[in-house]
Amino acid sequence: MRLATVSRPGGGTGAAVKRGDAWHALPAPDLSALLRTGGADALAQARTQAQAQTRAGEEIVGAVPVLPLPAPAKVLCCGLNYAEHIHEMGRELPSHPTLFAKFADTLAGPRDDLVLPRGLQVDWEAELAVVVGAPLRRADRATALAGIAGYTVANDVSVRDWQNRTTQWLQGKAWDRSCPVGPELVTPDEVDPAAGLEVVCRVNGEEVQRASTRTLVFDAADLLAYVSTFTLLRPGDLVLTGTPGGVGAARDPQRFLADGDVLETSIEGIGTLRNTVRFTP
Amino acid sequence: MRLATVSRPGGGTGAAVKRGDAWHALPAPDLSALLRTGGADALAQARTQAQAQTRAGEEIVGAVPVLPLPAPAKVLCCGLNYAEHIHEMGRELPSHPTLFAKFADTLAGPRDDLVLPRGLQVDWEAELAVVVGAPLRRADRATALAGIAGYTVANDVSVRDWQNRTTQWLQGKAWDRSCPVGPELVTPDEVDPAAGLEVVCRVNGEEVQRASTRTLVFDAADLLAYVSTFTLLRPGDLVLTGTPGGVGAARDPQRFLADGDVLETSIEGIGTLRNTVRFTP
Numbered sequence: 309m310r311l312a313t314v315s316r317p318g319g320g321t322g323a324a325v326k327r328g329d330a331w332h333a334l335p336a337p338d339l340s341a342l343l344r345t346g347g348a349d350a351l352a353q354a355r356t357q358a359q360a361q362t363r364a365g366e367e368i369v370g371a372v373p374v375l376p377l378p379a380p381a382k383v384l385c386c387g388l389n390y391a392e393h394i395h396e397m398g399r400e401l402p403s404h405p406t407l408f409a410k411f412a413d414t415l416a417g418p419r420d421d422l423v424l425p426r427g428l429q430v431d432w433e434a435e436l437a438v439v440v441g442a443p444l445r446r447a448d449r450a451t452a453l454a455g456i457a458g459y460t461v462a463n464d465v466s467v468r469d470w471q472n473r474t475t476q477w478l479q480g481k482a483w484d485r486s487c488p489v490g491p492e493l494v495t496p497d498e499v500d501p502a503a504g505l506e507v508v509c510r511v512n513g514e515e516v517q518r519a520s521t522r523t524l525v526f527d528a529a530d531l532l533a534y535v536s537t538f539t540l541l542r543p544g545d546l547v548l549t550g551t552p553g554g555v556g557a558a559r560d561p562q563r564f565l566a567d568g569d570v571l572e573t574s575i576e577g578i579g580t581l582r583n584t585v586r587f588t589p
Numbered sequence: 590m591r592l593a594t595v596s597r598p599g600g601g602t603g604a605a606v607k608r609g610d611a612w613h614a615l616p617a618p619d620l621s622a623l624l625r626t627g628g629a630d631a632l633a634q635a636r637t638q639a640q641a642q643t644r645a646g647e648e649i650v651g652a653v654p655v656l657p658l659p660a661p662a663k664v665l666c667c668g669l670n671y672a673e674h675i676h677e678m679g680r681e682l683p684s685h686p687t688l689f690a691k692f693a694d695t696l697a698g699p700r701d702d703l704v705l706p707r708g709l710q711v712d713w714e715a716e717l718a719v720v721v722g723a724p725l726r727r728a729d730r731a732t733a734l735a736g737i738a739g740y741t742v743a744n745d746v747s748v749r750d751w752q753n754r755t756t757q758w759l760q761g762k763a764w765d766r767s768c769p770v771g772p773e774l775v776t777p778d779e780v781d782p783a784a785g786l787e788v789v790c791r792v793n794g795e796e797v798q799r800a801s802t803r804t805l806v807f808d809a810a811d812l813l814a815y816v817s818t819f820t821l822l823r824p825g826d827l828v829l830t831g832t833p834g835g836v837g838a839a840r841d842p843q844r845f846l847a848d849g850d851v852l853e854t855s856i857e858g859i860g861t862l863r864n865t866v867r868f869t870p
Binding site: 371381409412475478539 | 685686690749754757760799816
């Protein structure tokens with residue numbers, strides 16, 4: 309099943325489920341609200357709508373996917389989670405996931421421009437994102453796996469000069485509307501990252517990152533279980549699983565995004581983000 | 590002016606303003622809601638209620654301050670912000686603030702037990718907390734200073750073994766209900782941290798930290814202005830300003846909190862948190 313938050317031609321947004329190429333309305337203004345109020349039940353009802361020919365919600369003609377989760381209570385990110393990227397950053401394979409946070413404000417839509425002040429070292433980090441579907445607290449791996457609502461695409465766009473000003477990365481990772489997410493949330497019956505999905509990042513059409521989610525050090529269930537040890541995860545929360553090798557900061561010479569660059573982030577079987585970088589004076 | 594979120598004897602909570610020793614009701618269930626919906630206007634109205642004998646809200650008899658801000662959109666914390674603590678942790682004076690995040694779930698009330706699993710290295714970090722009173726985006730120091738709603742007390746209780754598992758501190762800093770905050774929000778006309786307020790931490794009555802907020806490397810206005818460069822701060826958001834020297838991890842031998850330990854965190858002119866550590870099996 310494929311879900312999205314879509315813009316309605318008349319204004320506003322709606323949660324929607326895909327049937328064929330059409331988006332059908334679900335009873336919430338966005339997927340954050342749908343998951344927060346309904347959780348797993350909301351997903352089961354959406355599945356009924358997606359499959360039954362007779363009980364479908366209204367088709368939203370002209371629907372365009374926007375940021376699927378505008379209001380997660382928590383966004384956690386794992387750094388250094390692909391062996392290849394860990395080596396390019398000059399580090400050793402970790403025994404524990406490296407975790408940091410973003411804010412809901414950090415997220416951007418799948419086609420949004422990424423507007424940042426000129427002069428920053430802006431870098432790409434294509435990532436698989438996991439959407440929480442059930443409350444998880446001190447969950448084991450099996451419970452965490454069963455609590456996954458689905459997967460989507462993210463790019464943990466990073467302001468490297470700010471990230472490296474101090475030991476803590478937050479200030480390079482939490483620029484408002486810098487991290488595109490979407491376009492669709494795909495449920496685990498349709499895609500299995502553990503079996504291997506290709507994550508690809510392109511800048512102006514040139515491939516800069518490619519790896520399989522099979523090579524994650526900590527997979528989706530590992531991360532949700534680990535995080536749930538110290539904090540409650542709720543339906544609609546988002547966990548980014550880390551980026552593979554090929555980031556601009558690790559190149560020789562280093563390469564950062566320029567004004568007008570088109571950043572494309574794809575995950576096999578999930579979808580593609582397409583965002584243009586716009587620098588303001 | 591002194592504000593709080595108080596428990597009502599009949600159940601539920603209410604935002605309240607202090608007049609003498611009495612708490613008078615403000616039109617919101619808590620200070621998060623009051624600031625989010627009203628911002629500076631809500632504070633001005635509260636001031637009118639606090640001062641006028643005739644226009645007071647109902648007195649809440651038996652009111653007890655609880656967590657003043659149950660739902661901040663953002664909680665940011667500054668590490669390494671007192672010269673003395675920076676030296677005890679073996680680091681150099683910083684050119685930029687070291688920032689990390691907590692979640693709303695991380696916060697606890699001023700008298701709550703701090704319930705954590707047995708076997709963790711739980712340490713104290715007494716801190717001045719700044720409450721945002723106006724939307725701040727790319728604010729200069731003067732704008733940031735004018736946008737401060739007030740100050741309260743926090744203890745950035747830290748799980749050191751988890752904090753030090755990786756380079757990023759979040760997983761040691763975001764245990765649910767580990768960070769007490771409160772009991773009162775005191776407006777800038779009553780207290781001026783730049784002029785120097787004593788921050789004191791005691792464990793079972795023994796003083797373990799003492800410093801003046803005058804010795805902060807980055808003061809409240811510095812921090813709000815800096816954070817507002819990359820993200821919007823909203824009324825009710827919370828910025829913790831860092832802890833002075835004397836933490837348990839920096840002692841020789843190291844000292845961590847034990848089951849039943851009473852942690853008292855005081856700031857001159859603001860108030861005192863009193864929390865008991867409770868370990869679960």
